[in-house]
Amino acid sequence: MNDIYKPQPISGFPEWLPEHRRIEQQWIDTIRAVFESYGFANIETPCVEELDVLLAKGETDKEIYTLHRLHDDDNDDSGDDEARLGLHFDVTVPFARYTAQHFNDLVFPFKRYQIQKVWRGERPQAGRFREFYQCDIDVIHQGSLPDQFESLMPIIAGKALQAIGIDGFELVISNRKILNGYLTALGIDDNQRTPVIRTLDKLDKIGTDGVTEILIHDVGLDKQMAKDCLNLSTITATTGDELADQVNDLDHHNSDMEDGVADVARVLDACRAAGIDHVMADLSIARGFDYYTGTVYEGRLMDDPDFGSIIAGGRYDNLAGQFINKQLPGVGISIGLSRLFSKWVADGKFDSPDGLPLRNCPTDVLVAWPNKNRTTVTKHTVDTLRDRGIRVEMSHRAGKLSKQLSYAQRKGIPYVWFPPFEDGNPHEVKSMATGDQVEANPNKWTPDN
Amino acid sequence: MNDIYKPQPISGFPEWLPEHRRIEQQWIDTIRAVFESYGFANIETPCVEELDVLLAKGETDKEIYTLHRLHDDDNDDSGDDEARLGLHFDVTVPFARYTAQHFNDLVFPFKRYQIQKVWRGERPQAGRFREFYQCDIDVIHQGSLPDQFESLMPIIAGKALQAIGIDGFELVISNRKILNGYLTALGIDDNQRTPVIRTLDKLDKIGTDGVTEILIHDVGLDKQMAKDCLNLSTITATTGDELADQVNDLDHHNSDMEDGVADVARVLDACRAAGIDHVMADLSIARGFDYYTGTVYEGRLMDDPDFGSIIAGGRYDNLAGQFINKQLPGVGISIGLSRLFSKWVADGKFDSPDGLPLRNCPTDVLVAWPNKNRTTVTKHTVDTLRDRGIRVEMSHRAGKLSKQLSYAQRKGIPYVWFPPFEDGNPHEVKSMATGDQVEANPNKWTPDN
Numbered sequence: 001m002n003d004i005y006k007p008q009p010i011s012g013f014p015e016w017l018p019e020h021r022r023i024e025q026q027w028i029d030t031i032r033a034v035f036e037s038y039g040f041a042n043i044e045t046p047c048v049e050e051l052d053v054l055l056a057k058g059e060t061d062k063e064i065y066t067l068h069r070l071h072d073d074d075n076d077d078s079g080d081d082e083a084r085l086g087l088h089f090d091v092t093v094p095f096a097r098y099t100a101q102h103f104n105d106l107v108f109p110f111k112r113y114q115i116q117k118v119w120r121g122e123r124p125q126a127g128r129f130r131e132f133y134q135c136d137i138d139v140i141h142q143g144s145l146p147d148q149f150e151s152l153m154p155i156i157a158g159k160a161l162q163a164i165g166i167d168g169f170e171l172v173i174s175n176r177k178i179l180n181g182y183l184t185a186l187g188i189d190d191n192q193r194t195p196v197i198r199t200l201d202k203l204d205k206i207g208t209d210g211v212t213e214i215l216i217h218d219v220g221l222d223k224q225m226a227k228d229c230l231n232l233s234t235i236t237a238t239t240g241d242e243l244a245d246q247v248n249d250l251d252h253h254n255s256d257m258e259d260g261v262a263d264v265a266r267v268l269d270a271c272r273a274a275g276i277d278h279v280m281a282d283l284s285i286a287r288g289f290d291y292y293t294g295t296v297y298e299g300r301l302m303d304d305p306d307f308g309s310i311i312a313g314g315r316y317d318n319l320a321g322q323f324i325n326k327q328l329p330g331v332g333i334s335i336g337l338s339r340l341f342s343k344w345v346a347d348g349k350f351d352s353p354d355g356l357p358l359r360n361c362p363t364d365v366l367v368a369w370p371n372k373n374r375t376t377v378t379k380h381t382v383d384t385l386r387d388r389g390i391r392v393e394m395s396h397r398a399g400k401l402s403k404q405l406s407y408a409q410r411k412g413i414p415y416v417w418f419p420p421f422e423d424g425n426p427h428e429v430k431s432m433a434t435g436d437q438v439e440a441n442p443n444k445w446t447p448d449n
Numbered sequence: 450m451n452d453i454y455k456p457q458p459i460s461g462f463p464e465w466l467p468e469h470r471r472i473e474q475q476w477i478d479t480i481r482a483v484f485e486s487y488g489f490a491n492i493e494t495p496c497v498e499e500l501d502v503l504l505a506k507g508e509t510d511k512e513i514y515t516l517h518r519l520h521d522d523d524n525d526d527s528g529d530d531e532a533r534l535g536l537h538f539d540v541t542v543p544f545a546r547y548t549a550q551h552f553n554d555l556v557f558p559f560k561r562y563q564i565q566k567v568w569r570g571e572r573p574q575a576g577r578f579r580e581f582y583q584c585d586i587d588v589i590h591q592g593s594l595p596d597q598f599e600s601l602m603p604i605i606a607g608k609a610l611q612a613i614g615i616d617g618f619e620l621v622i623s624n625r626k627i628l629n630g631y632l633t634a635l636g637i638d639d640n641q642r643t644p645v646i647r648t649l650d651k652l653d654k655i656g657t658d659g660v661t662e663i664l665i666h667d668v669g670l671d672k673q674m675a676k677d678c679l680n681l682s683t684i685t686a687t688t689g690d691e692l693a694d695q696v697n698d699l700d701h702h703n704s705d706m707e708d709g710v711a712d713v714a715r716v717l718d719a720c721r722a723a724g725i726d727h728v729m730a731d732l733s734i735a736r737g738f739d740y741y742t743g744t745v746y747e748g749r750l751m752d753d754p755d756f757g758s759i760i761a762g763g764r765y766d767n768l769a770g771q772f773i774n775k776q777l778p779g780v781g782i783s784i785g786l787s788r789l790f791s792k793w794v795a796d797g798k799f800d801s802p803d804g805l806p807l808r809n810c811p812t813d814v815l816v817a818w819p820n821k822n823r824t825t826v827t828k829h830t831v832d833t834l835r836d837r838g839i840r841v842e843m844s845h846r847a848g849k850l851s852k853q854l855s856y857a858q859r860k861g862i863p864y865v866w867f868p869p870f871e872d873g874n875p876h877e878v879k880s881m882a883t884g885d886q887v888e889a890n891p892n893k894w895t896p897d898n
Contacts, residue, residue: 067516
């Protein structure tokens with residue numbers, strides 16, 4: 001054998017064993033069904049976009065991977081193509097580009113979901129990946145976007161989490177109109193806005209002292225302005241009235257802020273009415289993307305808030321329309337599937353309580369192959385069961401039933417079928433969970449799983 | 450508005466409108482169900498692999514995309530990571546790497562399917578993409594691989610095609626043992642083997658004259674050897690006996706060739722027995738990848754053979770095992786989903802016969818919103834239907850029923866629901882296909898679609 005590279009996991013690029021991938025697939029199927037139950041259509045966009053598209057809303061703080069060909073040839077005039085391509089860092093920007101590009105072929109309001117991998121060239125750390133799944137729903141409309149869609153996004157995301165069995169989450173809502181209005185009322189310079197917003201968004205990570213420090217020394221605000229910023233950002237409220245009272249108590253106001261407060265109040269009410277109970281306003285939430293213009297959302301795990309956001313999204317009025325000079329306001333939300341799923345795996349939530357192997361294949365029943373003289377009846381049994389919609393494997397070697405049972409046990413296959421050893425004898429099927437073995441008819445039997 | 454980049458399609462990176470993506474998703478769901486009905490477990494590998502893995506079986510003739518970070522920073526010690534990463538060009542090599550890496554956590558024979566995008570930096574042309582879906586099944590076992598798996602691969606692939614409604618395909622089978630044995634018998638140098646095999650694999654594209662020309666002038670064979678090569682490669686047969694007769698008539702022989710002929714005969718018989726009717730031996734099939742060692746498969750459309758292969762695969766004895774110095778022979782097959790699907794779209798096979806819009810959303814029923822006074826009953830109707838598992842949209846604006854019907858018609862939604870305009874009146878539902886409108890109960894009605 002050659003001295004060959006021994007493969008190692010690539011940091012930040014998760015992959016799962018079959019037993020965990022099986023559950024990840026069930027989560028994706030379930031989330032998809034919830035999205036479809038609200039009439040959202042699926043699309044997929046290519047994994048790459050032109051860099052001009054990825055950077056269309058100015059710089060992003062997400063690290064982009066660009067593509068190059070291994071054997072790039074200067075004489076090949078297609079060689080320039082790849083220098084312009086990058087892997088998408090979210091699916092919101094690709095969706096906005098898609099909507100603009102296919103504008104004439106779409107029906108508006110265009111409601112779509114996308115369940116795809118995205119890539120960010122960040123330094124990997126716990127719960128942060130370089131390649132991960134996001135499950136997104138968005139609506140883009142022409143002209144003006146009906147209010148109810150801003151509430152529908154966190155409701156659907158919440159229903160999707162509930163459907164995969166996650167109830168212990170809290171949604172926090174804010175609105176860029178409040179923050180932007182306030183920064184205007186404070187007289188903050190335009191070129192300081194983005195750094196101020198990004199700094200305030202770190203409040204939960206670095207605290208008020210850390211934020212004050214950056215606002216004064218890095219962004220260049222005076223002490224009072226930094227204090228004023230924090231006076232807004234530290235506001236939290238459970239109801240719209242409570243939020244309005246606190247915002248009214250601030251020293252600076254304008255009508256944009258009032259609009260934003262009303263938007264947040266509406267979303268809080270609608271979420272509660274729809275059975276999403278743990279929802280609150282938190283004006284520290286800003287989100288890292290420049291494209292948000294109104295309501296912004298984040299979702300956190302209640303028993304592990306430091307884990308960070310598991311849901312995120314918001315309203316963007318100028319993302320899709322910019323490409324074709326139209327008004328195409330949108331709103332959307334994203335479930336961080338890989339972040340959540342990897343935590344569930346790491347926390348052992350899928351581990352078998354009895355220590356037995358997890359089911360690591362879709363097989364409902366393994367058909368034992370007694371010996372080579374019984375190959376015809378064995379194959380016929382397999383075909384009969386499979387034609388009835390049952391997922392069947394035939395044992396790969398004849399003989400040694402103990403080996404065949406061990407194979408089924410290690411794969412977590414719930415049933416093993418025994419074709420008759422002699423013509424005229426009955427078929428039997430054994431439940432691996434209970435050990436019970438009973439006569440069964442391949443034309444009638446159905447697995448109970 | 451800024452002067453901003455107007456997005457254009459990226460050549461070789463297909464994306465579909467929602468109505469076509471919907472069908473693509475149905476194809477994928479159907480293929481997945483067939484793969485699972487044979488007990489194959491799903492895995493996903495990251496889109497990237499270390500270049501050392503991608504190139505582990507020597508040079509590939511597929512163009513690999515490598516990844517770099519847009520803002521690569523020399524001071525960042527993680528900067529080197531990306532230079533080693535490339536997008537996978539198939540999922541066979543990643544599967545072999547996965548099997549070796551997770552060897553201790555897998556149950557053998559390890560049967561898996563993978564439905565993922567792959568990337569090749571080739572010049573785009575009709576039916577050739579740079580990003581495309583492949584649907585793969587493979588089995589890897591320890592030690593020796595039971596014979597029946599070589600037949601099972603084309604049978605499952607054929608059943609999957611039949612399940613998505615494609616019957617007009619032909620499978621062609623060959624075996625590297627025949628070709629390799631023959632090249633040995635001919636006395637072809639080791640360093641000429643790969644170029645000879647790749648040249649012969651082009652027989653259907655460039656014909657015997659083209660192949661002869663390359664074998665003599667580029668590869669350096671003498672005229673007789675080139676002729677001998679073509680004598681083998683032009684053999685086709687519909688049965689094992691017919692194949693054996695023709696191979697026996699050749700001037701050069703060895704036992705490897707006999708083994709290969711027996712393997713091909715066995716696969717032909719098993720396919721026919723399983724209802725895959727159009728299957729033949731064609732010794733011109735070699736496949737471009739160096740890793741194949743035994744049976745190789747290709748599938749073609751019978752009414753458009755020049756379209757090229759829509760199925761491909763084969764047996765590889767040394768791909769997975771090389772990573773960990775074990776015997777891990779495997780066999781697999783891949784359906785070129787994007788190639789097939791894009792042809793079906795281009796050929797208009799999904800076009801609506803009546804010229805009406807194709808269904809471009811999952812919505813079963815649009816619930817009309819008569820006016821703002823009827824919001825509560827409208828929302829209640831929506832919730833009632835959705836809780837019963839029906840996919841429901843609520844109209845996004847109250848009033849103007851003609852607009853709401855037009856929206857349903859343009860989205861291909863099969864039913865429109867009318868909540869009562871006044872309390873006490875009945876609900877009604879309209880079939881958009883027939884125009885029939887009837888009374889209906891939201892607690893009982895079920896869509897017929």
